[in-house]
Amino acid sequence: MPRTIVVDDDRTIREMVSRSLEKIDVEVKAVSSSEELLSVIGDYRPDVVLLDIMLPGTSGLDVFKQIRQVDRRLPVVFITSSSDSEMAIEAMQLGAFDYLAKPLDLPRLNTLVEKAIETQRLMNTPIALPLGDSKPKNGDQFVGRSPRMLDVFKSIGRVASENVNVLIRGESGTGKELVARAIYQHSLRNTECFMAVNCAALTDTLLESELFGHEKGAFTGAERQRIGRFEQCNGGTIFLDEVGDMSQLTQGKVLRLLQEQKFERVGGNKTIETDVRIIAATNRDLEEMVKQGTFRQDLFYRLNGMTINLPPLRERGDDVALLVEHYLVNACHEMGRTEMEGVSSEALRMLVNYKWPGNVRELQSVIRHSLLNCTGPVIVPSCLPAELQNQTAEPAVATSTETAEETPRVESNGTSPLQADLSSFVNDRLTGGSTDLYSETVEMMEKYLFTRVLKETGGNQTRAAEILGITRGKIRDRIAQFNISVDKTINIDE
Numbered sequence: 001m002p003r004t005i006v007v008d009d010d011r012t013i014r015e016m017v018s019r020s021l022e023k024i025d026v027e028v029k030a031v032s033s034s035e036e037l038l039s040v041i042g043d044y045r046p047d048v049v050l051l052d053i054m055l056p057g058t059s060g061l062d063v064f065k066q067i068r069q070v071d072r073r074l075p076v077v078f079i080t081s082s083s084d085s086e087m088a089i090e091a092m093q094l095g096a097f098d099y100l101a102k103p104l105d106l107p108r109l110n111t112l113v114e115k116a117i118e119t120q121r122l123m124n125t126p127i128a129l130p131l132g133d134s135k136p137k138n139g140d141q142f143v144g145r146s147p148r149m150l151d152v153f154k155s156i157g158r159v160a161s162e163n164v165n166v167l168i169r170g171e172s173g174t175g176k177e178l179v180a181r182a183i184y185q186h187s188l189r190n191t192e193c194f195m196a197v198n199c200a201a202l203t204d205t206l207l208e209s210e211l212f213g214h215e216k217g218a219f220t221g222a223e224r225q226r227i228g229r230f231e232q233c234n235g236g237t238i239f240l241d242e243v244g245d246m247s248q249l250t251q252g253k254v255l256r257l258l259q260e261q262k263f264e265r266v267g268g269n270k271t272i273e274t275d276v277r278i279i280a281a282t283n284r285d286l287e288e289m290v291k292q293g294t295f296r297q298d299l300f301y302r303l304n305g306m307t308i309n310l311p312p313l314r315e316r317g318d319d320v321a322l323l324v325e326h327y328l329v330n331a332c333h334e335m336g337r338t339e340m341e342g343v344s345s346e347a348l349r350m351l352v353n354y355k356w357p358g359n360v361r362e363l364q365s366v367i368r369h370s371l372l373n374c375t376g377p378v379i380v381p382s383c384l385p386a387e388l389q390n391q392t393a394e395p396a397v398a399t400s401t402e403t404a405e406e407t408p409r410v411e412s413n414g415t416s417p418l419q420a421d422l423s424s425f426v427n428d429r430l431t432g433g434s435t436d437l438y439s440e441t442v443e444m445m446e447k448y449l450f451t452r453v454l455k456e457t458g459g460n461q462t463r464a465a466e467i468l469g470i471t472r473g474k475i476r477d478r479i480a481q482f483n484i485s486v487d488k489t490i491n492i493d494e
């Protein structure tokens with residue numbers, strides 16, 4: 001049975017919390033002082049501590065720091081009658097699991113304690129992705145060893161030293177500028193300048209001025225002459241990101257530059273010669289744009305000296321785990337989170353299974369978000385953003401409030417082969433060319449296990465939690481995730 005210690009000098013609070021938590025099968029030890037807490041915490045080994053922030057003779061914040069020295073993975077929930085926002089902010093900065101104000105909302109307290117217990121359990125299971133002594137790497141790094149990414153690396157190697165234009169294609173956030181920089185760094189022009197221009201971020205007039213420069217008085221606001229990127233980048237490499245967003249006029253001028261390496265500034269008539277290599281990138285269907293007449297066919301052919309197609313993150317298989325480790329190491333270093341140990345197996349499985357519509361850029365954001373949410377040394381599912389936690393959740397057909405008198409029927413509406421022989425399942429997935437077999441197998445086994453135990457208990461979630469050694473909150477999560485319906489049936493004896 002999970003254990004908790006409640007620390008409060010108010011006897012009424014201690015008794016009220018104890019009665020509430022006993023209803024969800026949590027063993028409670030109530031103490032009235034910090035000295036008593038620190039004397040029993042080592043032997044009692046609680047799963048969560050409920051700590052009054054205003055204790056006689058001391059601050060709960062100071063006590064929290066002492067608890068951290070005993071067990072930095074132990075979730076601590078502060079409870080207080082104070083309305084001081086500064087205290088709440090400081091508590092969360094120190095790493096508190098959560099903060100509750102009096103008068104206590106007991107149903108919310110119960111839910112929070114269940115969540116904290118589950119988080120503590122996950123933090124104490126073997127870490128799926130340990131950080132070890134990993135150090136952040138300097139500069140932009142390519143991370144990946146999936147077949148699709150190996151093809152990208154090989155393409156970069158083939159084209160980098162050749163003086164040809166390159167078109168990089170891929171969804172937003174896949175790392176197109178990183179590919180462009182890698183080509184530049186391995187090219188014969190790597191001692192000259194590299195400049196990047198986002199064609200979608202500027203209006204037509206500003207983009208034309210940015211690329212080709214302008215003369216004084218060329219347009220309203222042109223108070224002095226400006227040297228454009230093509231002129232500045234003479235001898236070097238220019239990266240045109242989102243090239244599909246250029247206007248027809250700008251496309252025509254870029255085409256001439258590609259053909260002749262000559263151009264005129266906006267508002268000028270002097271022809272300027274330059275020598276630049278162009279690397280372009282887009283997430284748009286240029287062939288379809290050519291058919292519609294919105295992108296010049298001759299420019300498309302000129303840019304497309306060689307095409308490198310970047311795969312979306314969802315098609316990169318095991319690269320997700322490598323990228324999680326890479327960006328987590330960097331984020332820990334930047335944010336000073338030296339105590340971080342890694343990512344739990346369930347959190348890693350959710351990260352790997354996520355579809356990543358924003359690709360690598362979204363993954364970077366999720367890692368930083370998760371690190372900010374993490375109150376212990378291990379990232380667990382509750383630290384992840386809501387979109388990842390809810391990615392596979394589907395509403396159950398019905399949910400019963402389990403009691404000893406009910407005789408529910410449990411059935412699975414999923415498509416996974418719950419009772420299939422494990423060997424057959426693995427063989428089928430291997431034949432089908434699976435690239436995510438570990439997660440698929442674990443999910444199949446978990447779904448079968450939860451369905452089988454719920455059938456055994458007649459749908460009684462409390463009893464199922466006892467058998468599985470987990471919390472009722474975890475049972476509810478899996479019922480939703482695997483779309484297990486728990487329908488009541490009433491038998492009437494004649």
